[in-house]
Amino acid sequence: MFDTLYTQIGAVFMIAALAFAMIKGEEPERAFSGVYLVAWLASMLVQNESDLFRWQPVIALLDVVVLLSLIGLSWKSTRSWPVWAMGFQLLVLMGLVIPLMDVRPPAWSYIAVVNLGAYGVIGSLAVGTFWAWQERRAAGLE
Numbered sequence: 121m122f123d124t125l126y127t128q129i130g131a132v133f134m135i136a137a138l139a140f141a142m143i144k145g146e147e148p149e150r151a152f153s154g155v156y157l158v159a160w161l162a163s164m165l166v167q168n169e170s171d172l173f174r175w176q177p178v179i180a181l182l183d184v185v186v187l188l189s190l191i192g193l194s195w196k197s198t199r200s201w202p203v204w205a206m207g208f209q210l211l212v213l214m215g216l217v218i219p220l221m222d223v224r225p226p227a228w229s230y231i232a233v234v235n236l237g238a239y240g241v242i243g244s245l246a247v248g249t250f251w252a253w254q255e256r257r258a259a260g261l262e
Contacts, residue, residue, distance in 0.1 A: 130235070134160065137246040145249040146256075148197045152205075152245060155189045175219040183213050186241075201248025208240030 141153035159182045166178045187209045194202035215233040218225060256262045 130239075133239070134242055137242045137249075141245050141249040144253040146252045148193050148199060148202065149245060149249045149252060152189060152193055152202070156186060156241070156245070159183070159186050175216065180213070180216045183209065183216060187213060199248055199252070201244045201251075205241045205244035205248075208237045208244060211240070212237035 138153045138157050141149040145153065163179050163182050166176075166182075168176055187206065190202050190206040190209055193199075194206055212234050215230060215237060218230055218233075253262070
């Protein structure tokens with residue numbers, strides 16, 4: 121799970137962005153960071169490390185749950201970050217569907233697409249949290 125420097129740096133970035141959203145965000149940011157944290161931890165538990173480049177239906181199901189939460193947030197919220205995060209999450213889901221087709225891309229390009237999409241989701245959350253925090257500060261609420 122956290123055996124390489126890349127995964128450790130990614131975990132630190134992920135935890136820092138989710139903690140920032142929990143501390144400084146408003147209700148949409150807190151709700152999504154909770155959903156994403158639970159999905160991330162669950163994917164760490166069920167991920168098959170020995171067969172990493174094949175389709176893993178439980179991981180795909182968790183990503184669909186994350187996408188559905190983003191759809192709900194973008195429908196109910198007036199913020200724009202859930203739409204951006206939804207686009208990156210769709211990229212992650214398309215990356216997870218690739219092993220089902222007979223395309224056979226290089227394995228590391230598949231992993232790169234999924235990881236960059238996840239960084240895009242977390243980056244969207246971090247930017248949305250920052251703007252929500254700045255709006256509260258400008259209004260004198262914090």
